[in-house]
Amino acid sequence: MAGFQGRPRERDDRMPPGQYLTRDFPVLTAGPTEVLSPDEWQLTITDGTSTGTFDWDGLHAFGLETLTTDIHCVTHWSKLGTTWRGVRVSTLFDVVGVDDLPYALVTSYGGYTTNLQVEDLVERDAMIAVEFEGEPLEPEHGGPARLLVPHLYLWKSAKWVSRIDLVEEDTPGFWEAAGYHNHGDPFLEQRYHGD
Amino acid sequence: MTDGPRLSGTRAGGLRVAPLVHLAWRKAAVDLVVEETADAHTLVLDVAGWPGSVAGQHVDVRLTAPDGYQATRSYSLASGPGEPPALTVQEVPGGEVSPYLVRDIAVGETVELRGPIGGYFVWTGARRPLLLVGGGSGLAPLRAMWRAADPAEPVVVVASVTEPARLLYAVELAERVAAGNVSATVHLSRADVPDDAERLGTPLQALSLRTGRVASTTVTQALTACGGTEADPGVFVCGPTTFVEAMIHLLAGAGLDPRSIRAERFG
Numbered sequence: 038m039a040g041f042q043g044r045p046r047e048r049d050d051r052m053p054p055g056q057y058l059t060r061d062f063p064v065l066t067a068g069p070t071e072v073l074s075p076d077e078w079q080l081t082i083t084d085g086t087s088t089g090t091f092d093w094d095g096l097h098a099f100g101l102e103t104l105t106t107d108i109h110c111v112t113h114w115s116k117l118g119t120t121w122r123g124v125r126v127s128t129l130f131d132v133v134g135v136d137d138l139p140y141a142l143v144t145s146y147g148g149y150t151t152n153l154q155v156e157d158l159v160e161r162d163a164m165i166a167v168e169f170e171g172e173p174l175e176p177e178h179g180g181p182a183r184l185l186v187p188h189l190y191l192w193k194s195a196k197w198v199s200r201i202d203l204v205e206e207d208t209p210g211f212w213e214a215a216g217y218h219n220h221g222d223p224f225l226e227q228r229y230h231g232d
Numbered sequence: 233m234t235d236g237p238r239l240s241g242t243r244a245g246g247l248r249v250a251p252l253v254h255l256a257w258r259k260a261a262v263d264l265v266v267e268e269t270a271d272a273h274t275l276v277l278d279v280a281g282w283p284g285s286v287a288g289q290h291v292d293v294r295l296t297a298p299d300g301y302q303a304t305r306s307y308s309l310a311s312g313p314g315e316p317p318a319l320t321v322q323e324v325p326g327g328e329v330s331p332y333l334v335r336d337i338a339v340g341e342t343v344e345l346r347g348p349i350g351g352y353f354v355w356t357g358a359r360r361p362l363l364l365v366g367g368g369s370g371l372a373p374l375r376a377m378w379r380a381a382d383p384a385e386p387v388v389v390v391a392s393v394t395e396p397a398r399l400l401y402a403v404e405l406a407e408r409v410a411a412g413n414v415s416a417t418v419h420l421s422r423a424d425v426p427d428d429a430e431r432l433g434t435p436l437q438a439l440s441l442r443t444g445r446v447a448s449t450t451v452t453q454a455l456t457a458c459g460g461t462e463a464d465p466g467v468f469v470c471g472p473t474t475f476v477e478a479m480i481h482l483l484a485g486a487g488l489d490p491r492s493i494r495a496e497r498f499g
Contacts, residue, residue, distance in 0.1 A: 231254035
């Protein structure tokens with residue numbers, strides 16, 4: 038019998054190793070979906086000295102930027118050319134006056150956490166996203182507002198983001214403490230601890 | 233809803249079950265193929281040095297074509313902790329990997345496997361009794377859990393399938409129901425329970441079948457059978473996203489703290 042053949046090869050430099058394209062938008066959430074209205078949502082950013090809190094209107098006051106980007110989940114699916122609207126994290130950090138500390142611990146409504154290097158939040162395209170493909174972000178995808186860090190595996194893009202703590206020392210977040218890679222670069226295939 | 237920090241604090245932090253060494257790809261030979269349904273097969277694999285698993289964990293499976301092209305997918309382990317790794321693969325029509333694993337692969341052939349992986353959707357035995365709620369092929373990691381449970385321990389299973397012929401592990405569930413520690417309620421979301429039970433065949437007759445989607449009464453009865461919400465049962469829900477969301481809603485409606493539920497979604 039024939040062995041595994043796979044799909045016709047279409048080399049696409051946008052696809053990281055070990056990923057496949059999906060047209061769906063699968064959901065990977067550790068716990069229950071948080072259902073939160075825009076009125077209830079707030080984001081606090083602090084480095085322990087300077088603190089800023091943004092509510093829905095406060096976030097929108099910066100104007101929404103459009104970002105078309107590829108996204109990659111550690112469970113092996115990728116979507117190319119997705120379009121999001123939101124506010125750059127670097128904009129919010131500038132307003133609050135934080136950026137000197139090297140690490141960030143991001144917390145969601147519901148208690149989920151993930152850790153990032155601050156440079157991953159300010160030097161690329163990271164945003165607080167409120168729209169996906171022209172529609173308000175649905176709760177199962179992290180609405181009303183989620184972090185989007187498209188150059189890292191999607192577990193770093195915390196849904197229902199409520200807080201970003203800038204800190205001196207790196208602290209593993211939820212999946213990172215459970216054996217997933219601390220950084221999570223899909224092009225280096227940093228899926229699990231030790232990759 | 234004030235226990236949010238527990239989620240990341242004690243739960244994730246206390247469950248460091250993923251190995252802290254590099255997970256290597258291992259050769260896995262198909263040892264046995266079990267036809268669970270017309271389009272779902274369980275592959276029991278022979279992996280040298282398999283370390284065992286915690287119920288609920290998954291593995292990554294990698295296939296390589298003759299020209300070197302590779303495809304990788306994640307599959308839940310359907311095997312109990314001390315058993316050889318077993319994967320139940322539901323064929324996705326038009327899929328790249330699942331039709332090969334269901335239709336083509338034969339005993340003796342190999343894939344590559346990495347794992348076991350995962351420290352969240354796992355049952356270590358700490359919370360009991362078990363309430364397992366599965367939709368379709370979402371029963372696979374739940375089989376690992378009921379196999380991990382002590383035979384004397386009550387396990388409550390709620391399953392949802394479109395029609396009787398699509399129920400995974402019907403024989404095994406019926407045997408466990410007959411043995412007395414497992415109770416299983418199976419909802420048929422797109423079929424009526426036949427009037428003539430004999431048409432169902434022996435295993436399904438042993439299970440409690442109900443017409444229609446999983447209802448709040450089923451969930452309430454299942455929770456009661458586990459000793460109620462005060463008993464702090466281990467509640468695991470796995471299935472398609474819409475199913476999981478609906479089940480969490482019903483369980484919360486029955487009084488369970490939604491944050492005490494472990495859920496795994498696919499599709």
